[in-house]
Every structure is written in C-alpha cells, then in structure tokens.
Amino acid sequence: MPDHQKSYIIAGLMSGTSLDGLDIALCEFIPDGNSWQFSITDATTYPYSVTWMEHLRNAQHLTANKLLLLHKEYGTY
Numbered sequence: 001m002p003d004h005q006k007s008y009i010i011a012g013l014m015s016g017t018s019l020d021g022l023d024i025a026l027c028e029f030i031p032d033g034n035s036w037q038f039s040i041t042d043a044t045t046y047p048y049s050v051t052w053m054e055h056l057r058n059a060q061h062l063t064a065n066k067l068l069l070l071h072k073e074y075g076t077y
Contacts, residue, residue, distance in 0.1 A: 005030070005031045007028050007029060007030040007031075008028070008029045008030075009026065009027070009028050009041070010026075010027050010028075010029060011024065011025070011026050011027075012024070012025045012027060015056065019048060019053045019056055019057060020045060020047065020048070021045040021046050021047040021048050022045065022046045022048070022077070023043070023044075023045050024043065024044055024045075024046070025040055025042070025043040026040070026041040026042045026043070027039065027040050027041060028041055052077070055070060055073075055074075056074075
C-alpha cells in the first residue's frame with residue numbers, strides 16, 4: 001500500500017438504547033480510491049451493572065448539572 005494510502009486503526013465506543021452494555025470495536029479503515037474499505041478487528045460488549053442501567057435509563061430526567069456529572073462519571077467508566 002503506498003504511503004499516501006495508509007490505513008487507520010480506530011477504537012469506537014457506544015451505548016445503544018438497549019442498555020445492555022458498553023460496546024467497543026477496534027476497526028481498520030483503508031482508503032480505496034474515492035471510498036473506504038473497513039474491517040472490524042475485534043469487538044466486545046462490557047455489560048452494565050443494574051446501577052448503571054438505572055443511571056442511564058433515568059438520564060433524561062436529570063437537571064443540566066446532574067447530567068454533566070453523569071457524563072463525567074460515564075467517561076470514567
């Protein structure tokens with residue numbers, strides 16, 4: 001692969017609406033002309049505890065300040 005077409009290894013994190021856990025995927029993205037190819041190298045879900053499920057389920061009812069605190073705690077998680 002020429003130097004100007006190097007690949008990118010990227011870790012992605014998300015939590016879906018199912019609240020089953022934190023999904024993490026390690027992906028490789030490779031330029032292919034005017035588009036991209038990708039592959040998922042590894043992926044796993046870290047299940048939430050009952051406490052975290054409740055925190056996330058009820059987040060929509062928090063005040064702005066409490067939502068910011070939850071955001072910070074979740075980032076640490």
